[in-house]
Amino acid sequence: MLQWLDVLNSRRQVETAIVNYVPLLYDKRIDAQRRRSAGMAEGGCYHLLTGYVRTKSRVGRGQVRTLRSVYFDTHFIEALKHGQVYFIGINFGALQHVRDEAANSH
Numbered sequence: 001m002l003q004w005l006d007v008l009n010s011r012r013q014v015e016t017a018i019v020n021y022v023p024l025l026y027d028k029r030i031d032a033q034r035r036r037s038a039g040m041a042e043g044g045c046y047h048l049l050t051g052y053v054r055t056k057s058r059v060g061r062g063q064v065r066t067l068r069s070v071y072f073d074t075h076f077i078e079a080l081k082h083g084q085v086y087f088i089g090i091n092f093g094a095l096q097h098v099r100d101e102a103a104n105s106h
Helices: 008-021 032-038 074-081
Strands: 026-028 044-046 049-060 063-072 084-087 090-094
Touching: 008 049, 063 074, 074 084
Parallel strands: none
Antiparallel strands: 026 044, 049 063, 084 090
């Protein structure tokens, strides 16, 4: 789970972040002159997280399992697979790897 300890508090933090991030909308505006000169048609509204689904199912007597699925913009995911950070038609550059804090403390 994002290389965090799999504890209840971490799960709650992730849940809160996802629930707060899903409704964010990015409105990319390109002025008309730039759109014509570059042949651009990629202005518009975008979501980085395109969905968050929680499904509950019974797994035994009185036990309920909650499965969670997070859906990201497909272009963003494809770029990550190639080591790039790309969203709403903007290439933010190479993916930066963050080293483990525990390894840095030794």
